[in-house]
Structure formats: structure tokens, C-alpha cells
Amino acid sequence: MRLGFAVKVLGREGLKSNDSRRWQSGPHLSVSISYLHAIFDYLAEASISMYRISSEIAPYITHPDLPQFHNQLDECRRDLMKLGEKARRLSLRLSMHPSQYIVLNSPVESVYESAVRDFVYHTQFLDAMGLGREAVVVTHGGGVYGDKPAAIDRFVERYHRLPESVRARLVLENDEKNYSVPDIVQIHERTGIPLVLDNLHHAVNNPAGMSYTEAARLCLTTWPRAVKPKVHYSTPRTEERTVNRRNRKTGEVTQVQAAPLASQHADWINVDEFIGFLHETEQFDYDVMLEAKQKDLALLRLRTELRERGIATE
DNA sequence: CGATGTCAAGGAATC
DNA sequence: GATTCCTTGACATCG
Numbered sequence: 641m642r643l644g645f646a647v648k649v650l651g652r653e654g655l656k657s658n659d660s661r662r663w664q665s666g667p668h669l670s671v672s673i674s675y676l677h678a679i680f681d682y683l684a685e686a687s688i689s690m691y692r693i694s695s696e697i698a699p700y701i702t703h704p705d706l707p708q709f710h711n712q713l714d715e716c717r718r719d720l721m722k723l724g725e726k727a728r729r730l731s732l733r734l735s736m737h738p739s740q741y742i743v744l745n746s747p748v749e750s751v752y753e754s755a756v757r758d759f760v761y762h763t764q765f766l767d768a769m770g771l772g773r774e775a776v777v778v779t780h781g782g783g784v785y786g787d788k789p790a791a792i793d794r795f796v797e798r799y800h801r802l803p804e805s806v807r808a809r810l811v812l813e814n815d816e817k818n819y820s821v822p823d824i825v826q827i828h829e830r831t832g833i834p835l836v837l838d839n840l841h842h843a844v845n846n847p848a849g850m851s852y853t854e855a856a857r858l859c860l861t862t863w864p865r866a867v868k869p870k871v872h873y874s875t876p877r878t879e880e881r882t883v884n885r886r887n888r889k890t891g892e893v894t895q896v897q898a899a900p901l902a903s904q905h906a907d908w909i910n911v912d913e914f915i916g917f918l919h920e921t922e923q924f925d926y927d928v929m930l931e932a933k934q935k936d937l938a939l940l941r942l943r944t945e946l947r948e949r950g951i952a953t954e
Numbered sequence: 955c956g957a958t959g960t961c962a963a964g965g966a967a968t969c
Numbered sequence: 970g971a972t973t974c975c976t977t978g979a980c981a982t983c984g
Contacts, residue, residue, distance in 0.1 A: 648978085662961080662980065703962055740975085741963035751964070758963095783965055817966095904976090 642733055642927040642954045643939050644690025651936045652682050658694040667699040669712040673719045680726055688939060689954055690733040690927055697736075698765065702757045713764055724769030733927060734771060735870075736762045737778040745782040745795040752798065756806075763806045773867050776811045778836055781819030781827065792823070796830045807833075813872060814859075816841040816903045821855045822848055828862050835859035838872040839917060840931070844903045856921040869924070874931040875913060877904040907933045911945040918951070 649655040655678055659671035676693065683691055700709040713720070727734055742758045743751055762777045769775075784791050802810070812828065813836040814821045821842055824835050837859040839852065846855075860869040909932050932938035943953055 656979095660979065665980085700962075705962085739963075740965085743964060746964075748964085754963075785965085 641925070642690040643943060644688065644692065644733065644735075644927065644929045645935045645939045646692040646737070646929065646931060647694045648935050649679055649682060650934060651686065651940065655679055655682060658696045659699055660696060661699070663700050663703075663706055663709070669698040669701070669716045670719060672697045672699070673716060673723055676723055677726065680723075680730060680732065683732060684730050686936065686940065688936065689731055690735075690929065692735050692737055692929060693765075695736055695738050695762070698761065702754065702761055704754070713761070713768055717768060720765070720768040721770060724771055727769060727771065733868075734766070734769075734775045735778060735929070736766065736776075738762060740780075742779065743782040744779065744798050745791050747785055747794070756798075756802065759802065759806045759810060763803075763809050766809060767805060773808060773864070775809065776834070776867075776870075777806075777809045778811055778813050780813055780815045781824060784818050788818075788823070792827060795827055799827075799831045799833060811836050813838050814841050814845065814855075816844050818845075820845045820847055821850055821858060825858050825862075832862075834863040834867070834869065836870060836872060838874075838931075840872075840874045840876055840903065840905070843876065852917060852920040856924050856926075860921075860924045860926055868927055870927040870929055871921075872929050872931055873909070873914065873917065875906040875908065875910045877906045905931050905933055908938045909942040911942060911949070914942065915946075915949065915951065 647657045649657065656675045657679065658675065659667040659669070661667040672694075676697075679691070683689070698709075698712045700706045701712050703709060738755075738758050742755045744755045744759075746752050746755070759777060759779070766775045766777070781795060782791065799807070799810075811834045812824050814824050815838075819827075821835075821837070827833060828835050835858070837855055842850070842852070842855050856871070860871070863869040909930055930939050930942065934941075946953060
């Protein structure tokens with residue numbers, strides 16, 4: 641079982657995850673690629689074998705008003721191939737997760753079209769690195785728009801219209817509000833799309849009171865035989881926090897007690913709860929993408945604590 | 955230099 | 970129909 645983390649590196653100073661300068665400054669994928677080389681080196685040193693690449697890796701590449709950014713993949717063919725060779729040499733499992741704004745089933749035609757463009761870009765990026773099928777693109781079910789069956793129909797129909805290359809990488813994750821495990825299972829049955837189980841989303845959006853064992857059975861058996869399934873795992877945030885709130889009219893800043901939302905990620909992974917999850921899902925083989933605010937530091941701490949309890953990870 | 959404002963993008967709740 | 974929240978980091982600009 642691999643343990644991975646998402647995008648941002650905290651364990652070493654100076655490792656950026658993408659070229660995030662504003663368009664006026666001419667950011668470019670080639671700069672992001674050089675950042676990824678440094679990150680991959682760090683992953684190798686830390687023996688971390690799974691990583692989520694930033695979805696902003698190619699700045700403004702799908703921005704409708706900035707066509708000068710649209711050819712970045714072609715401009716970086718050779719660099720992407722070399723980066724992919726390094727990833728394969730290090731046996732890295734890589735993935736991507738388009739932002740919340742990418743919604744396949746939106747009733748707004750232009751939103752749908754931009755979602756397709758975005759999925760195509762993510763797919764082409766991973767293809768250009770020459771990565772295998774374990775390098776997936778994760779998405780959610782999208783909006784509900786007051787009629788979930790119709791929204792699911794739209795997802796299914798549009799999924800079937802996606803290019804085969806996109807369908808070969810796209811996987812579907814349960815979310816915290818709209819699409820629970822039974823919902824995405826329904827979509828899987830009509831599309832064959834593999835399912836990612838997110839434990840935290842399942843904990844806060846589980847209308848049927850389904851156990852982790854059952855949720856894992858339903859999600860993790862949807863993957864092709866040659867591709868190891870994966871789950872997203874995080875510990876819910878429970879402690880109270882204060883946040884600064886600015887009054888827009890007066891500019892006055894006050895400290896406000898933020899609701900202890902169970903749907904937010906904690907800084908670290910609770911090792912005992914994690915082991916409990918492992919036990920509940922022990923009959924399945926899968927990789928784990930950790931979603932903790934302390935990123936790779938949380939991964940390293942969890943791995944140490946697992947080792948102390950006699951549990952080895954890759 | 956530190957503080958503050960802003961950022962490409964959607965959905966849903968609220969008024 | 971318009972506004973605000975969601976939630977986050979870092980760039981960019983201001984003082």
C-alpha cells in the first residue's frame with residue numbers, strides 16, 4: 641500500500657508546486673516542470689511513492705481569453721517525456737484533481753464545455769508524460785440543480801461523449817454534499833467509471849448509514865484488474881478555531897469562533913483511527929492519498945507511527 | 955518591508 | 970436578480 645499526499649510540499653524549504661505567477665508575468669509549464677523535477681527528487685529521498693500534481697501546473701492553459709497559453713503542452717513535449725521517465729524510474733504513482741469549478745453535469749452549456757476542455761488538458765498532460773493507467777484524474781459528481789436523477793442522467797450522457805483517452809483516466813469520488821457512495825455507485829453502473837472512496841466525505845454524507853467495509857467493497861471493486869484502486873483519507877477537524885472576519889462596510893476586523901466543521905481536514909492523521917479504517921477494509925488492496933493540512937509532514941509522521949505499531953507501508 | 959487586496963473558474967443559499 | 974459563502978495560498982501592490 642502506497643501513501644501519498646497532495647500538491648504542496650512542506651517538508652523542505654523552497655519547493656514550489658507550480659508556476660503561479662499572474663498572466664501578466666508570463667508564467668509557463670516549463671517552469672512548473674522544473675519545480676516538479678525538484679519535488680520528485682525530494683519524494684525519492686523521503687521514500688514517498690505517491691503524489692498529486694497541482695491542477696494549476698500549466699497556468700491559464702484553458703483560459704478562454706488567453707490563447708497565448710493554450711499551446712504549452714506542445715511547447716513542452718520533450719520536457720514532459722523526460723519528467724515522465726523520471727517518474728517511472730522512481731515508481732511514482734501520480735494523479736490530478738481538477739478544481740471545484742470543473743463541473744461536467746452543469747446545465748450551463750459553456751460550463752460543460754470548459755469541463756471537457758479541462759479534462760482533456762489533464763489527460764493530455766499525463767499522457768505526455770507517458771504514464772500508465774494508475775495515473776488518474778479525479779472528479780466529483782457535480783451539482784444537483786434541484787433534480788438529482790436528471791443531474792445524474794446528464795453526467796452519464798456526457799461521460800459517454802468524452803474522448804476515450806479521457807475516459808481511460810477519469811475516476812469519480814464521493815463528495816461531502818451532493819453525491820454519496822450509493823449515488824456514485826449508480827453512476828458507475830451506468831458508465832463503468834472507477835470509484836474513489838473518501839472516508840471523510842462518507843462520514844458526513846452517508847444517508848444510508850453504510851459501513852466503511854461496505855463502502856469500500858462497492859467502490860474498490862469498480863477498478864480494472866490491472867489498476868490498483870485508491871482512497872482519499874483524512875482525519876476530520878474537530879478543534880475550535882478563530883478566524884478573522886472583516887466587516888465590508890466599516891472595515892472593522894473581529895475575531896469570530898469558526899464552527900468546528902467535521903467536513904474540514906485536520907492538520908494530521910490520527911493513527912488509531914487510520915488503523916481502524918485499515919481493519920474495516922482489510923480484504924481490499926488499495927493506495928491511500930492522504931489529505932491533511934500538514935501534507936507530506938503528516939504522511940511522514942503517520943508512517944513513523946504505523947511502523948511503531950508494526951505496520952509497514954511502501 | 956509588512957500589510958493588504960486580489961485571483962479564471964461554479965453552485966447554492968439567502969435576500 | 971444580486972450578493973455572499975465556500976476556503977486557500979501566494980502573487981501583486983500599497984503604504
